[in-house]
Amino acid sequence: MRGVKVIAVLTCRCFVAGLNDFLDGGLDAANQAQFDRHASDCVRCRIVWETTRKTIELYRTFPAGMVPPALERRLMEAIRTGACARFDGASRREQGAG
């Protein structure tokens, strides 16, 4: 999915929203650098990133057709929306401090 807008300071919400593109290498160099930086600065997003990456790597080892497309979409959606909702609440406290 393209078209994720990345602002000057990448928030946890943006990170999670663009995670699929980041993992796919679908971001341009500037956005890729932002994601790299956020992942190294933010331990929560790094965990989400690592977990998602490992899940996708594992998933890609399955033979083609083993995972139905509908299930694949639901998995990706769950990763995105689940992580986003959880991290959005947590990041509000962080941003309130400064």
Ligand SMILES: [Zn+2]
């Ligand atoms: Zn983060």
